[in-house]
Amino acid sequence: MSFTHIDANGNAVMVDVGEKEVTSRTAVACGKIRMSRECFDAVVEKRAKKGDVLGVAQIAGIMGAKKTSELIPLCHILNLTNVRVELEPDEDLCEIRCSCSVRCDGKTGVEMEALTGVSVALLTVYDMCKAIDKRMEITDVHLSEKHGGKSGDFFFGETHD
Secondary structure, three states: OOOOOEOOOOOEOOOOOOOOOOEEEEEEEEEEEEOOHHHHHHHHOOOOOOOOHHHHHHHHHHHHHHOHHHHOOOOOOOOEEEEEEEEEEEOOOOEEEEEEEEEEEEOOOOHHHHHHHHHHHHHHHHHHHOOOOOOOEEEEEEEEEEEOOOOOOEEOOOOOO
16 A cells, blocks of 8 residues: 555655545544543633633634644645534543544545544643643544545444454
8 A cells, every 4th residue: 555645756745636526524533631630620610720621622622623734734625514522521530531523525534634623622621721730641542433435434443354
């Protein structure tokens, strides 16, 4: 298998999707941020000095998904039809789980947009809480599933021989 973003001379190129068919495409990415009990309680009780951490992170994740082509050099500009970011506190583990689902009708997938949305949302949590806990860990950012396009469906938990 060859890399589609590299030409015969080894130069980085943007993939030409001009001849591809427009299809409905969706992607979901997930990740989490682990923090101290003190920090977790401040987040869920909305006591962080910078405000509503989860509300701001949700908006930041949506904005991040929409700006992906400005951050990742070879990503295409996409007309996203839906971006949804959900942040769910886990009391037992003192972590916030995040998922970002993205949809568009286009010629290329939205995996990078979903991954960027999760990453920006989790980075926003870190930024808003770093005064309380600089040891927070962002982990397990990954594509959870994708649908549409030439390569078809993908589910993170599936294995293929």
